[in-house]
Amino acid sequence: MPDIHSSSSNAPAPTSAATAPTMVEVIPGGPVSGVIQPPGSKSLTNRALICAAFAAGTSQLRGALRSEDTEVMIDALRTIGVNIDVTEGGRTITVHNDTVHNDTVHNDTVHNDTAKTASKPDNEPYPLFIANSGTTIRFLTAALSAAGGQFRLHGVPRMHERPIGDLIDAISTVIQGSITAESPQGCPPVSIDSAGWREGEIEVGGAVSSQYLSGLMMAAPIGPRDANPPRSQTTRIAVQGELVSRPYVEMTCRVLESFGATVKTITSGLAAGQSVAFDISPATTTDGYGYRGIDYAIEPDASAASYFWAAAAISGGSVTVTGLTHAAMQGDVGFVDVLKQMGCEVDEHEAGITVTGGRLHGIDVDMNAISDTVQTLAVVALFATGPTRVRGVAHNRFKETDRIGDLACELTKLGAHVTEHEDGLTITPPANGSEGLHGAVLQTYHDHRMAMSLSLAGLRIAGVKIMDPSCTGKTYPEYFADLEQLIGRAHHWSTLST
Ligand SMILES: O=C(O)C1=C[C@@H](OP(=O)(O)O)[C@@H](O)[C@H](O)C1
Numbered sequence: 391m392p393d394i395h396s397s398s399s400n401a402p403a404p405t406s407a408a409t410a411p412t413m414v415e416v417i418p419g420g421p422v423s424g425v426i427q428p429p430g431s432k433s434l435t436n437r438a439l440i441c442a443a444f445a446a447g448t449s450q451l452r453g454a455l456r457s458e459d460t461e462v463m464i465d466a467l468r469t470i471g472v473n474i475d476v477t478e479g480g481r482t483i484t485v486h487n488d489t490v491h492n493d494t495v496h497n498d499t500v501h502n503d504t505a506k507t508a509s510k511p512d513n514e515p516y517p518l519f520i521a522n523s524g525t526t527i528r529f530l531t532a533a534l535s536a537a538g539g540q541f542r543l544h545g546v547p548r549m550h551e552r553p554i555g556d557l558i559d560a561i562s563t564v565i566q567g568s569i570t571a572e573s574p575q576g577c578p579p580v581s582i583d584s585a586g587w588r589e590g591e592i593e594v595g596g597a598v599s600s601q602y603l604s605g606l607m608m609a610a611p612i613g614p615r616d617a618n619p620p621r622s623q624t625t626r627i628a629v630q631g632e633l634v635s636r637p638y639v640e641m642t643c644r645v646l647e648s649f650g651a652t653v654k655t656i657t658s659g660l661a662a663g664q665s666v667a668f669d670i671s672p673a674t675t676t677d678g679y680g681y682r683g684i685d686y687a688i689e690p691d692a693s694a695a696s697y698f699w700a701a702a703a704i705s706g707g708s709v710t711v712t713g714l715t716h717a718a719m720q721g722d723v724g725f726v727d728v729l730k731q732m733g734c735e736v737d738e739h740e741a742g743i744t745v746t747g748g749r750l751h752g753i754d755v756d757m758n759a760i761s762d763t764v765q766t767l768a769v770v771a772l773f774a775t776g777p778t779r780v781r782g783v784a785h786n787r788f789k790e791t792d793r794i795g796d797l798a799c800e801l802t803k804l805g806a807h808v809t810e811h812e813d814g815l816t817i818t819p820p821a822n823g824s825e826g827l828h829g830a831v832l833q834t835y836h837d838h839r840m841a842m843s844l845s846l847a848g849l850r851i852a853g854v855k856i857m858d859p860s861c862t863g864k865t866y867p868e869y870f871a872d873l874e875q876l877i878g879r880a881h882h883w884s885t886l887s888t
């Protein structure tokens with residue numbers, strides 16, 4: 391059985407910056423088999439937090455994800471005065487009803503009860519630190535511009551290189567006030583000084599990220615309650631041209647509906663160049679809130695599940711991920727269908743989905759809809775017969791890092807031949823198969839998915855060392871501990887040097 395080594399001597403699983411190892415090595419072994427459930431979905435947790443913050447009535451989010459990406463969302467909402475309790479090790483989040491009101495936009499705040507306690511200098515925007523969470527900055531930019539107030543959203547250096555211009559352009563057409571992206575390339579920080587949105591159809595580009603559209607859809611029911619004249623009940627949001635990562639938009643529709651809003655998808659009679667539109671109406675509440683507070687169960691994270699299914703594929707084992715089936719809201723469950731195409735057996739049952747490794751062969755696959763699993767697939771492709779071509783993911787260059795160029799660079803270090811394309815990559819394993827692969831020290835570029843996916847190469851290749859493993863904290867702080875548990879043997883920590 392494989393075994394994990396870390397550069398932190400005798401340490402338990404990495405839990406904090408103080409104990410976090412700087413490098414982790416997964417030692418090769420036999421087939422990986424077991425049952426696992428990853429933590430809650432990042433995408434669902436952050437959507438539910440936005441809806442709950444602008445809902446009438448308390449919401450309870452169960453099975454939520456607690457990680458850097460949800461932490462920055464919670465911190466930002468608390469900074470503007472939303473009352474949020476987190477219990478059960480972070481898995482239950484209670485968002486109280488008596489906090490966010492949109493009726494004080496004229497006081498430059500979305501909040502009328504506890505804003506007094508929020509830290510904001512007079513006549514200055516709320517400073518909101520978003521780290522490198524794309525969902526948080528895109529969803530909050532839209533929601534807060536609709537609610538009204540003054541805000542400045544900023545993040546780590548990479549966040550200030552990630553595009554947000556299409557979203558800013560869209561909001562600019564309806565905002566009563568101003569919104570600007572401070573970097574010359576249309577990237578964060580974002581400054582907002584808003585008295586809410588005017589009525590009117592909004593058009594947004596969807597070729598760079600679906601998060602712009604999802605953000606606008608979630609913001610549509612939020613308008614200021616005392617606007618005069620009041621906003622119409624229905625806002626149309628139309629997509630100009632291509633829309634990437636489509637399943638996340640379906641997810642947005644379903645979350646909005648759970649919190650009481652109504653969504654109608656429009657596919658005909660659209661203006662020139664528009665590919666789809668959504669008519670969104672707020673929940674019917676007595677006091678004008680856009681959403682209704684609810685009890686909400688969050689699915690386990692399907693992107694995180696991809697690593698465990700891939701572990702079975704790579705090692706020839708059998709892994710069951712519980713709590714996820716094709717009925718889930720997350721498109722990334724579709725990753726198992728890609729593994730099936732490559733030769734794995736996929737068995738869906740009531741409890742979840744079991745992947746059993748088989749003889750793997752390379753495939754040609756469009757992963758536009760499930761782009762967060764491209765890195766996982768690329769590592770599986772190392773162990774297949776023949777090349778694997780991944781298409782349709784040009785937008786992966788704008789994520790935590792350039793997930794085409796940087797991924798190609800790291801896979802090459804392991805001995806694969808990798809060709810980079812504008813919209814993806816081709817991974818060609820060595821002619822003599824995995825025997826031609828070799829260990830290497832792999833960089834992770836502050837990208838959680840780089841660390842989680844590349845670590846799986848260590849299940850079959852000796853000497854795969856993953857730098858900065860604590861970057862998994864963005865969405866999965868316990869990843870290496872969970873992987874180790876799945877691998878099934880007490881790990882041995884040792885000091886490693888490059
Ligand atoms: O809406 C969401 O929750 C997400 C959408 C996707 O982004 P893009 O639409 O930018 O591809 C995905 O990569 C991200 O991890 C989460």
Ligand SMILES: C=C(OP(=O)(O)O)C(=O)O
Nearest residue numbers: 522523524525762789790
């Ligand atoms: C792209 C990702 O996240 P975000 O865009 O939310 O930062 C991700 O989690 O892979």
